Amino acid sequence: MTTEKYINRIADKLKKGNPLHMDLPNGGKLHLDRPVPFLLVYRIPPGAEDTFTPTLGETESAYLVSSAHPDDESTRLTIKTIANNLADKFGGFMLLEVWLSDQADAAAFTIHLNQKSALPVAEKLRNELQEIRLSQSSKMEAVLEREKKMPAPPYYDALMGNEEARKSEIILIGLEIAPIYIDQQTGLPYPLILRELREGFGKALKKSFFEFVRMQTSYNAAHFEMLGTTELHELVWEIDDKLAEYTQLFDFLLLVTPINVKEEWAGFSKSKYLGTPSFHYRPMPIDPELIKRKLYNLPIEHISDPTLAYLFRDKRKEIDRMLNMLGEREKPDFLYSSQQLFGNIEESLLETARAILVAAEPSELPKQREMLQAAEFASLAETELQFLKQQYGQVSTAVRIREDVEGVMVSRGTLNVSSRYRISRARAFALVQHEIGTHVVTYYNGMAQPLKLFYLGVPGYEQLQEGLAVLAEYLVGGLTNERIRILAARVVAVYHMIAGNSFSDTFFMLTDKYQFKSETAFHIAMRVYRGGGLTKDAVYLKGLLNVIEYIKQGKDITKLLVGKIRQDYLPVIEELMHRGLLNPSPLRPRFLDKPFIDRLDDIKNGGSIFKMIG
Numbered sequence: 001m002t003t004e005k006y007i008n009r010i011a012d013k014l015k016k017g018n019p020l021h022m023d024l025p026n027g028g029k030l031h032l033d034r035p036v037p038f039l040l041v042y043r044i045p046p047g048a049e050d051t052f053t054p055t056l057g058e059t060e061s062a063y064l065v066s067s068a069h070p071d072d073e074s075t076r077l078t079i080k081t082i083a084n085n086l087a088d089k090f091g092g093f094m095l096l097e098v099w100l101s102d103q104a105d106a107a108a109f110t111i112h113l114n115q116k117s118a119l120p121v122a123e124k125l126r127n128e129l130q131e132i133r134l135s136q137s138s139k140m141e142a143v144l145e146r147e148k149k150m151p152a153p154p155y156y157d158a159l160m161g162n163e164e165a166r167k168s169e170i171i172l173i174g175l176e177i178a179p180i181y182i183d184q185q186t187g188l189p190y191p192l193i194l195r196e197l198r199e200g201f202g203k204a205l206k207k208s209f210f211e212f213v214r215m216q217t218s219y220n221a222a223h224f225e226m227l228g229t230t231e232l233h234e235l236v237w238e239i240d241d242k243l244a245e246y247t248q249l250f251d252f253l254l255l256v257t258p259i260n261v262k263e264e265w266a267g268f269s270k271s272k273y274l275g276t277p278s279f280h281y282r283p284m285p286i287d288p289e290l291i292k293r294k295l296y297n298l299p300i301e302h303i304s305d306p307t308l309a310y311l312f313r314d315k316r317k318e319i320d321r322m323l324n325m326l327g328e329r330e331k332p333d334f335l336y337s338s339q340q341l342f343g344n345i346e347e348s349l350l351e352t353a354r355a356i357l358v359a360a361e362p363s364e365l366p367k368q369r370e371m372l373q374a375a376e377f378a379s380l381a382e383t384e385l386q387f388l389k390q391q392y393g394q395v396s397t398a399v400r401i402r403e404d405v406e407g408v409m410v411s412r413g414t415l416n417v418s419s420r421y422r423i424s425r426a427r428a429f430a431l432v433q434h435e436i437g438t439h440v441v442t443y444y445n446g447m448a449q450p451l452k453l454f455y456l457g458v459p460g461y462e463q464l465q466e467g468l469a470v471l472a473e474y475l476v477g478g479l480t481n482e483r484i485r486i487l488a489a490r491v492v493a494v495y496h497m498i499a500g501n502s503f504s505d506t507f508f509m510l511t512d513k514y515q516f517k518s519e520t521a522f523h524i525a526m527r528v529y530r531g532g533g534l535t536k537d538a539v540y541l542k543g544l545l546n547v548i549e550y551i552k553q554g555k556d557i558t559k560l561l562v563g564k565i566r567q568d569y570l571p572v573i574e575e576l577m578h579r580g581l582l583n584p585s586p587l588r589p590r591f592l593d594k595p596f597i598d599r600l601d602d603i604k605n606g607g608s609i610f611k612m613i614g
């Protein structure tokens with residue numbers, strides 16, 4: 001293709017508003033997700049490219065990497081075509097050229113500019129770069145240098161002249177980066193510093209581009225994250241698929257839940273509560289070490305998008321810890337891995353749990369209560385699933401009644417009910433909102449997202465999930481004192497177990513000190529001691545307390561239902577929404593409709609866990 005045809009092709013695509021993904025004639029590459037009024041440029045130096053600088057653009061929605069010879073005009077012609085066309089379209093355009101400094105002791109970032117109109121953006125860029133924090137390093141130094149000529153690397157001419165840029169409303173800023181991420185003795189990069197720098201650098205750039213877009217162009221963007229890339233590399237989908245595949249090779253909760261609870265309760269009560277239950281578990285269907293080998297063969301380090309790379313690394317770490325626990329089931333190390341996965345008991349949480357157990361005195365249950373059997377409860381759940389299916393056709397209305405589960409449990413979007421399960425009619429609707437209105441809703445909302453991670457669950461999602469699910473019980477008027485006491489007792493029981501007390505000791509603490517009935521205390525202790533010590537049950541109360549604070553701050557609760565996420569992931573969720581990488585949630589649970597949603601106002605106006613006690 002001749003240079004003229006090649007340039008005409010670029011101009012035509014820009015006029016039509018099409019994306020641009022092209023290999024340049026000189027061996028470089030051009031990438032535009034969509035027409036935007038800025039472009040990041042890296043021209044590979046005559047020697048050889050470095051490890052970091054050419055990858056910077058891959059975090060942006062518009063970048064050009066060129067391997068042009070200094071005498072080759074094709075790169076400058078390509079850039080001028082893009083800049084002039086998009087300056088006409090948006091009323092201005094910004095070129096940011098980056099290069100690596102050869103001075104190891106220079107400031108981390110030196111910003112070069114010649115035009116007065118570039119000064120506000122350059123100052124914004126300097127301020128944002130100074131906010132980057134790297135592990136074990138001091139604050140980043142960024143300096144501004146005003147120059148007599150247009151900025152460019154020392155080995156190339158400027159991309160365009162001052163007069164040409166002025167006429168077309170184009171600003172040109174040069175950014176020189178010191179080799180702060182390179183070991184000067186070996187010449188090799190520090191990989192973890194490189195990762196942190198890429199993440200901080202990408203955010204600083206987008207905020208600076210946004211400053212320019214907002215002040216000097218007609219481009220419509222309400223948030224700096226909206227300028228990020230909206231296209232994902234094929235590797236992202238491949239790793240998302242593999243993480244989903246490895247996650248679905250095992251059902252963690254089923255594998256750490258005993259299958260002989262009924263028999264062990266009978267034996268424990270016959271021993272006058274002095275024996276130690278011998279729980280049995282399902283056979284392990286996997287070899288954890290083989291899956292771990294596959295996990296760490298996934299090339300997550302090749303994903304240039306810092307946000308998605310973080311999500312995948314975090315998920316890989318969680319799967320790794322779950323596999324550790326399965327390999328250590330019924331062994332002492334199981335508890336240590338559980339603490340890593342689900343966390344420890346903070347003093348404030350323990351004190352709140354103890355206070356609840358004092359404030360919510362045990363109440364006698366009515367002697368005459370209408371009880372639902374497993375099939376009747378399953379029928380109620382199926383009705384709720386039909387309600388959701390009317391909103392989103394992908395929802396399955398199947399409910400499984402099984403011999404090999406205890407109580408009720410949602411697994412991969414399906415409700416499993418023990419064939420022995422019984423529940424009072426007064427509590428049934430609240431439990432339906434807990435299991436279907438929260439766990440099933442977030443599963444299918446997650447399925448509506450492009451990444452499978454959102455329905456499989458991000459690391460640590462259980463805390464928010466269970467907090468929302470208990471909130472749902474409260475909103476529909478089904479959060480009883482007995483239920484709140486059980487949530488608090490789980491926290492105290494986990495703490496007691498971690499302190500080294502036996503199953504029997506914890507059981508007697510629950511019955512003697514907190515007046516739980518024997519069978520209830522047994523099931524609380526069973527959940528905590530299963531597998532070798534599972535600390536997960538403490539997250540129910542902790543999650544509820546966090547959700548209460550979230551609501552009191554006036555924040556939107558529907559954002560928490562986008563999938564199986566955790567609360568501190570919200571900035572990530574919002575970024576992906578701004579970038580157009582997440583879809584609207586198709587399901588809205590019944591507990592967020594009238595009349596139930598009115599109870600949210602009670603929480604907003606000074607609500608607390610203690611005000612939920614009847």
